[in-house]
Amino acid sequence: MKWYQMDVDVVEQKLHVTTKHGLSDKQVEQRRKQYGENRLASEKSTSKWLIFLKQFQDFMVLILLAATLVAGMLGEYIDAIAIMVIVLVNGFLGYFQERKAEKSLAKLKEMSAPVANVLRDGAWQKVLSQDLVVGDVIRINSGDRIPADIRVLQANSLETEESALTGESLPVMKHASPISRDNLDAQDQVNMSFMNTLVTRGSGTGIVVGTGMNTVMGQIASLMVKTKKTTTPLEHKLAELGKVLIAVSLLLTALVVLVGVYQGHAVYNMFLAGVSLAVAAIPEGLPAIVTVALSLGVQRMIKKKAIVRKLSAVETLGCASVICSDKTGTMTENKMTVKEVFLNDKSLYVTGDGYDVKGNIFFNNHKMDRNYPNLESMFLYGMLCNNASLMLRKGKYYVDGDPTDGALLVAARKLGLSHQLYDNYRIIKELPFDSDRKRMSVIAEDENKMRFLITKGAPEVLLPRSAYIMKEDGRKLMRGDDQQTIKRAIDGMADNALRTLAIAMKPLAKDESLDSAVLEKDLSFIGLYGMMDPPRKEVKQAISESREAGIKSVMITGDHEKTARAIATQLNLLPENGMVLNGSQLNNMSVGELRDIIDQVYVFARVTPEHKLKIVEAFQEEGHIVAMTGDGVNDAPAIKASDIGISMGESGTDVTKEASSLILMDDNFATIKSAIIEGRNIYENIRKFIRYLLASNVGEILVMLFAMLLAMPLPLVPVQILWVNLVTDGLPAMALGLDQSEDDVMKRGPRNPKEGIFARGLGFKVISRGFLIGIVALIAFMTAYQDNSDNLIYAQTIAFTTLVMAQLIHVFDCRSEHSIFARNPFENKYLVLAVLSSILLLLVVIYWEPLQPVFHTTALGLRDWALVLGLSFLPSVLFGFTKK
Numbered sequence: 001m002k003w004y005q006m007d008v009d010v011v012e013q014k015l016h017v018t019t020k021h022g023l024s025d026k027q028v029e030q031r032r033k034q035y036g037e038n039r040l041a042s043e044k045s046t047s048k049w050l051i052f053l054k055q056f057q058d059f060m061v062l063i064l065l066a067a068t069l070v071a072g073m074l075g076e077y078i079d080a081i082a083i084m085v086i087v088l089v090n091g092f093l094g095y096f097q098e099r100k101a102e103k104s105l106a107k108l109k110e111m112s113a114p115v116a117n118v119l120r121d122g123a124w125q126k127v128l129s130q131d132l133v134v135g136d137v138i139r140i141n142s143g144d145r146i147p148a149d150i151r152v153l154q155a156n157s158l159e160t161e162e163s164a165l166t167g168e169s170l171p172v173m174k175h176a177s178p179i180s181r182d183n184l185d186a187q188d189q190v191n192m193s194f195m196n197t198l199v200t201r202g203s204g205t206g207i208v209v210g211t212g213m214n215t216v217m218g219q220i221a222s223l224m225v226k227t228k229k230t231t232t233p234l235e236h237k238l239a240e241l242g243k244v245l246i247a248v249s250l251l252l253t254a255l256v257v258l259v260g261v262y263q264g265h266a267v268y269n270m271f272l273a274g275v276s277l278a279v280a281a282i283p284e285g286l287p288a289i290v291t292v293a294l295s296l297g298v299q300r301m302i303k304k305k306a307i308v309r310k311l312s313a314v315e316t317l318g319c320a321s322v323i324c325s326d327k328t329g330t331m332t333e334n335k336m337t338v339k340e341v342f343l344n345d346k347s348l349y350v351t352g353d354g355y356d357v358k359g360n361i362f363f364n365n366h367k368m369d370r371n372y373p374n375l376e377s378m379f380l381y382g383m384l385c386n387n388a389s390l391m392l393r394k395g396k397y398y399v400d401g402d403p404t405d406g407a408l409l410v411a412a413r414k415l416g417l418s419h420q421l422y423d424n425y426r427i428i429k430e431l432p433f434d435s436d437r438k439r440m441s442v443i444a445e446d447e448n449k450m451r452f453l454i455t456k457g458a459p460e461v462l463l464p465r466s467a468y469i470m471k472e473d474g475r476k477l478m479r480g481d482d483q484q485t486i487k488r489a490i491d492g493m494a495d496n497a498l499r500t501l502a503i504a505m506k507p508l509a510k511d512e513s514l515d516s517a518v519l520e521k522d523l524s525f526i527g528l529y530g531m532m533d534p535p536r537k538e539v540k541q542a543i544s545e546s547r548e549a550g551i552k553s554v555m556i557t558g559d560h561e562k563t564a565r566a567i568a569t570q571l572n573l574l575p576e577n578g579m580v581l582n583g584s585q586l587n588n589m590s591v592g593e594l595r596d597i598i599d600q601v602y603v604f605a606r607v608t609p610e611h612k613l614k615i616v617e618a619f620q621e622e623g624h625i626v627a628m629t630g631d632g633v634n635d636a637p638a639i640k641a642s643d644i645g646i647s648m649g650e651s652g653t654d655v656t657k658e659a660s661s662l663i664l665m666d667d668n669f670a671t672i673k674s675a676i677i678e679g680r681n682i683y684e685n686i687r688k689f690i691r692y693l694l695a696s697n698v699g700e701i702l703v704m705l706f707a708m709l710l711a712m713p714l715p716l717v718p719v720q721i722l723w724v725n726l727v728t729d730g731l732p733a734m735a736l737g738l739d740q741s742e743d744d745v746m747k748r749g750p751r752n753p754k755e756g757i758f759a760r761g762l763g764f765k766v767i768s769r770g771f772l773i774g775i776v777a778l779i780a781f782m783t784a785y786q787d788n789s790d791n792l793i794y795a796q797t798i799a800f801t802t803l804v805m806a807q808l809i810h811v812f813d814c815r816s817e818h819s820i821f822a823r824n825p826f827e828n829k830y831l832v833l834a835v836l837s838s839i840l841l842l843l844v845v846i847y848w849e850p851l852q853p854v855f856h857t858t859a860l861g862l863r864d865w866a867l868v869l870g871l872s873f874l875p876s877v878l879f880g881f882t883k884k
């Protein structure tokens, strides 16, 4: 017998579990041992050896190795070995960088791994989907990706989309009853749901019958295409730039060699020097360092509760000019408390805070009780048309489920209604809430088998569906002035920033059809709830900081226009002349029309997820880079279309998470701002070390070139060139990647996404500083050589030291867009440490006797140092005054 043919209790028996209690921890452990993790076998990662070998596949490095080999055969053992060692160390560094980048990416993947809602030992809990085992009872909701193969136990309008499996994109309606037929295809097993398919509507529970490779998906997993490793736009741009730089470096190096040979240097010497120079000057490691910088930035973002799903988002974040954010839960706390109730044409108010059940209901200072007409039924219906549960943990009340629902439970408790009332009713059917319908209904049956419908939802949606109204003296036909009174009540609540929710009911005859299409009509309107959802504390400041940074914050909400306006005003989001648009206005507008006014709009109210796409498009047509948040299934298209799709870590669905490039772990608007700061900073840091590396390389090439043009001896020997490349380019450049942001990073406007790497004067900075570094090293060399033309090693040591020191000072210049004096040089501890250790290595190479013959160096005196340091400061300091 197949799972789909069995009754639920047979499934339970077979899997040794009850659907009331779930598996015990012991069972789970044992089953995981037996069946393994709930994961599809994925492709293997690249082996460590391959990553290591890859570091040497570079053309110039190979030539260098060949040249060294020749040098070794010609008897230059020391040089040959020294070069080999340096190349090897360089390779190791590259290897570790790459591994680090890969590891942090893997960690990232883990952090955004899906979780499942599972019943174990009688309590609902969240576990990683990969930890599910056969027999687990799980709950699924619209927007979830189903984590394993399940037999459906219970379905509320449950629909899933199984195209991942069957290619069929139309949703399939699921139910729980057994199917007797045999040999059914996956798509006909409508009481089963399969791993990796999507819940598009409704909710339900199920029992896991297959995990990992033992799922329908697992059987076809071997056919799945491998995901390609994608590069970010910046990495791509740099790879392109790299090609140009390689050509230029090779050209210049060739020039150095040719001039050198022309001036009478030995061909062999020039060749080795040229190849070393090429290896040092070609920034082949740049894309790798960028990846490392990006992934380090990503880790900093994680600390600030933002998980980046796509590395490219880090770059785009820095360009964001508009943040479109949901209101509920992102700008507000999503902790609802009923503050006002409207019923029998009267406004009552409710005391108490948060989810605490202490509080009472008052009318004009009179405490109201259950005898007040309609009050008890209104609150009872609120309890029944409800998916949340109220829990007491350590003396504090919590809501498990939708906070709107939770607020109704709390209000009911304030009236003295206990959850024992549930025993008197049976819920026969549920029509779930979603942001498009803006309402939820249940069909309940009481002890006398009398059935009735309860509907709650946005008042504008419920009012047109209400033919009757409940009054103190019973049910009446709804008249025009009743509608007016209700609308005034709604406005009053909304103006006070309260969310409004209407509740209505309809008695059902025994034989009445339960077809959802006709159910929610001719309702009897009972009353309104006005709920408070306080703004999050940090949001107001985040909005104003974003504004200062040239980023516009826009509120998008399903809530009432007036509620949205009131909260937007509290948050200082809506300027005096700012516009508020609502869903029906949006409907009557084309993207073009919206585009014309969109720069004045700050709040979109009563919108459905479909409107979000239009909003994104209009902003983009206006030339904006849009960040858009979302949590529900229907938000996914807009999230995908936006430049930076943002999903919610706590309340978001799997679908939106998959579509997004950034996940907010705390669902908080302020986190978006932090992520944008971090995004800008990472980009600036990348600019910093590109600037540093390229200027250093320009200096290295120029000192050689000028010396050759002036018919001088070689100012640097090959090992020295390679040492400079290893030591000064390695640690200090990495430390720049960890630099703090400059103070004004959030006071500049967003970066133009089209700007090139050398924009904002970077090209000039590279050339001017590089030129000066080359010149001072040359001057140092010439000065030393003039006095001691018989001691070339001494002059070379001076040139080498000057070049290194000039670079190590220049690295501090690179920290600022303005001037080396603009920032405290000791702020970045990593950089100070990196520079200190580079200096230490320099001293070792110069003063430690065993290394002197290896690096062709000699000990320097104090006077030498005065010369070296005096010159080294020039390149960075000279421009410090011009601020260019």
Ligand SMILES: Nc1ncnc2c1ncn2[C@@H]1O[C@H](COP(=O)(O)OP(=O)(O)OP(=O)(O)O)[C@@H](O)[C@H]1O
Residues within 6 Å of the ligand: 326, 327, 328, 329, 402, 404, 405, 433, 434, 435, 436, 438, 439, 440, 456, 457, 458, 459, 499, 500, 501, 502, 556, 557, 558, 559, 560
């Ligand atoms: N659980 C629910 N059951 C019935 N109606 C609800 C429920 N939650 C909200 N509503 C109604 O639907 C309206 C719109 O809710 P929706 O979730 O679309 O927007 P929202 O909660 O304001 O969220 P956001 O600001 O994130 O868009 C609410 O103002 C309320 O009247």
Ligand SMILES: [Ca+2]
Residues within 6 Å of the ligand: 280, 281, 282, 693, 696, 697, 700, 724, 725, 729
């Ligand atoms: Ca270099």
